[in-house]
Amino acid sequence: RDMIIRSGENIYPVEIEHRLEAHPNISEVSVVGVDHLELGQEVKAILVMKKNQNLDPEDLTNWCKETLAGYKIPTIWEHREEPLPRNASGKVVKGVLTGDQELSIYKD
Numbered sequence: 555r556d557m558i559i560r561s562g563e564n565i566y567p568v569e570i571e572h573r574l575e576a577h578p579n580i581s582e583v584s585v586v587g588v589d590h591l592e593l594g595q596e597v598k599a600i601l602v603m604k605k606n607q608n609l610d611p612e613d614l615t616n617w618c619k620e621t622l623a624g625y626k627i628p629t630i631w632e633h634r635e636e637p638l639p640r641n642a643s644g645k646v647v648k649g650v651l652t653g654d655q656e657l658s659i660y661k662d
Contacts, residue, residue, distance in 0.1 A: 558587035558595050563625050565597060570618070570626055574599060577617050579607040582638045584646045588630060598630035600651050602637060609633040 558565040567585035574583040582602040587595035603609055611631045618627045639650040 558585075558597055560587075560590075560595050560597065560625055561593050565626050567597075570597065570599065570622065570628065573618055573621055574601070574614065577614065579604055582646075584638055584648055584651055585628065586648055586652055596630060597626065597628040598632065599628040600632045600634060600638065602634050 556567065558567060565587075567587075570585045571583050574580055574585075580601055581604045584600045586598050586600065588598045590596045599614070601609060601614075609631060614631065615627055639647045641647050
């Protein structure tokens with residue numbers, strides 16, 4: 555889905571992704587919705603940090619607070635070492651990140 559619904563609020567992941575991509579320590583980012591019993595969904599950021607950089611959720615939360623509404627700020631932060639899965643056109647395959655789909659790799 556291209557929209558997260560949290561407590562009745564519509565959240566577009568691309569807005570959060572653009573903010574996080576502007577952070578100097580982040581190489582790649584994808585934002586997805588995670589089911590939540592009371593809120594409907596929560597915002598989860600999946601990050602690949604630049605070389606020799608560590609994930610600091612407090613720093614990233616404060617970075618997001620500068621321009622995003624509070625309900626849009628990720629509450630779940632995941633750090634990955636490997637590049638995010640992409641399709642042939644270079645778009646991140648969010649279904650692979652959430653476990654909803656497998657990435658097909660074709661070799662000759």
